[in-house]
Amino acid sequence: MNVLLLGSGGRESALAWKMSQSPLLDQLFIAPGNPGMKAYGTCVSVDWKDREALSHFCTAENIDMVVIGPEDPLVAGLADFFEENPALSHIHVIGPKAAAAQLEGSKDFSKQFMERNKIPTAGHRTFTASQLEEAKQYLTTIDAPYVLKADGLAAGKGVLIIDNLAEALHEMDAMLGGKFGSASSKVVVEEFLDGIEFSVFVLTDGQDYMLMPEAKDYKRIGEGDTGLNTGGMGAVSPVPFVDAEVKKEVLLHIIEPTIKGLKHEQMDYVGFIFFGLILTKKGVKVIEYNCRMGDPETEVVIPRVDEDLLPLFVDAAKKKLLTRPMAQTAHAACTVMQVSGGYPEAYPKGHVIKGLEEHVEGTVVFHAGTAEKDGKIVTNGGRVLCATGIASNAAQALTQAYNRLDQITFEGAYRRNDIGVDL
Ligand code: AMP
Numbered sequence: 086m087n088v089l090l091l092g093s094g095g096r097e098s099a100l101a102w103k104m105s106q107s108p109l110l111d112q113l114f115i116a117p118g119n120p121g122m123k124a125y126g127t128c129v130s131v132d133w134k135d136r137e138a139l140s141h142f143c144t145a146e147n148i149d150m151v152v153i154g155p156e157d158p159l160v161a162g163l164a165d166f167f168e169e170n171p172a173l174s175h176i177h178v179i180g181p182k183a184a185a186a187q188l189e190g191s192k193d194f195s196k197q198f199m200e201r202n203k204i205p206t207a208g209h210r211t212f213t214a215s216q217l218e219e220a221k222q223y224l225t226t227i228d229a230p231y232v233l234k235a236d237g238l239a240a241g242k243g244v245l246i247i248d249n250l251a252e253a254l255h256e257m258d259a260m261l262g263g264k265f266g267s268a269s270s271k272v273v274v275e276e277f278l279d280g281i282e283f284s285v286f287v288l289t290d291g292q293d294y295m296l297m298p299e300a301k302d303y304k305r306i307g308e309g310d311t312g313l314n315t316g317g318m319g320a321v322s323p324v325p326f327v328d329a330e331v332k333k334e335v336l337l338h339i340i341e342p343t344i345k346g347l348k349h350e351q352m353d354y355v356g357f358i359f360f361g362l363i364l365t366k367k368g369v370k371v372i373e374y375n376c377r378m379g380d381p382e383t384e385v386v387i388p389r390v391d392e393d394l395l396p397l398f399v400d401a402a403k404k405k406l407l408t409r410p411m412a413q414t415a416h417a418a419c420t421v422m423q424v425s426g427g428y429p430e431a432y433p434k435g436h437v438i439k440g441l442e443e444h445v446e447g448t449v450v451f452h453a454g455t456a457e458k459d460g461k462i463v464t465n466g467g468r469v470l471c472a473t474g475i476a477s478n479a480a481q482a483l484t485q486a487y488n489r490l491d492q493i494t495f496e497g498a499y500r501r502n503d504i505g506v507d508l
């Protein structure tokens with residue numbers, strides 16, 4: 086089978102690492118990929134936005150399957166493009182159609198979906214620009230903290246949690262006034278939920294689903310969960326507080342009704358669903374859906390998957406998936422991100438990365454923001470790379486991951502040294 090994977094981050098590195106081990110794989114192409122992914126396949130400079138080039142590439146290389154890593158192409162309708170194009174419609178696409186990707190692409194859509202399907206989530210109201218005064222009036226009737234969310238995709242920056250009313254009113258003005266462009270033409274105001282966050286993932290064909298290992302992500306830049314939000318500074322799997330009882334609640338009240346809802350509402354969904362969840366005093370609630378895997382969650386979830394992904398992808402694309410848990414190892418996996426100094430604000434690029442040739446038993450390094458320059462591997466993003474440790478317990482997995490990162494240096498490198506210590 087010839088597979089084209091779209092994306093270039095740590096998530097796609099982990100997916101490429103896994104798929105490259107499949108006996109069903111003939112060729113793996115990655116567009117655009119990164120230097121670390123060259124170990125798993127052939128990186129090609131095809132831009133998914135250039136549909137003519139993408140279409141030519143798929144035909145020329147006899148691509149049988151396209152795996153779409155990030156959300157942007159999904160929300161923009163790339164899966165629909167393959168199905169609607171007679172020359173490409175035989176290709177299995179892993180990733181939902183645009184209408185179903187709205188579960189991530191529009192917060193208002195996902196809140197309405199959850200309400201219709203009685204899935205536990207924070208209470209909410211949605212406002213458009215013409216309802217600015219009503220929105221501000223509403224804010225004066227509720228208590229802090231105020232949770233304001235841009236409806237559309239805003240590169241992870243569209244959620245604001247604000248402690249005082251004056252600032253919330255000001256932000257409401259700014260957001261409905263176009264702070265995030267068309268993404269904030271609607272603003273969702275949510276009830277604040279207090280609790281501990283974790284994520285679960287399924288692979289689905291829109292009718293059946295396979296439960297994958299759960300994960301916990303560390304979003305803040307600073308140790309002790311302080312400072313600015315990032316894309317994620319590290320992750321662990323399994324998550325100790327996600328015990329059998331919590332899992333049962335998630336399956337019964339969240340995953341099952343979501344899959345039933347997709348089916349009932351005839352949403353064409355082939356791919357991963359990422360359930361961003363929070364364990365509150367009143368039970369588990371959904372914070373958000375994503376129509377893709379998480380990053381860095383994938384870097385711990387995928388190493389714990391103990392079966393070949395490619396046959397499962399084929400079954401999903403053919404809508405023949407069976408509802409069962411995905412086989413998983415008893416190992417723990419922990420990943421730690423090494424980021425550029427300054428991230429998540431401005432940071433330099435182009436620093437040479439040293440120590441990549443070293444090795445620590447039971448670790449895998451996944452590249453995220455790296456590039457090649459004059460034969461050297463250099464930094465090319467905020468999140469540069471991560472090391473995943475895999476061991477019989479989380480403490481050992483973390484030790485391995487940190488030992489591996491100790492070997493890898495570049496100017497300004499930063500990481501959190503407290504990943505997993507709270508668990
Ligand atoms: P989202 O993009 O919707 O996942 O929101 C980003 C982050 O904001 C989440 O991971 C939470 O940490 C936080 N958050 C979002 N919604 C709420 C809420 N209703 N209550 C408390 N925290 C929230």
Ligand code: GLY
Binds near residue numbers: 378380382
């Ligand atoms: N790590 C959070 C995400 O992938 O959305």
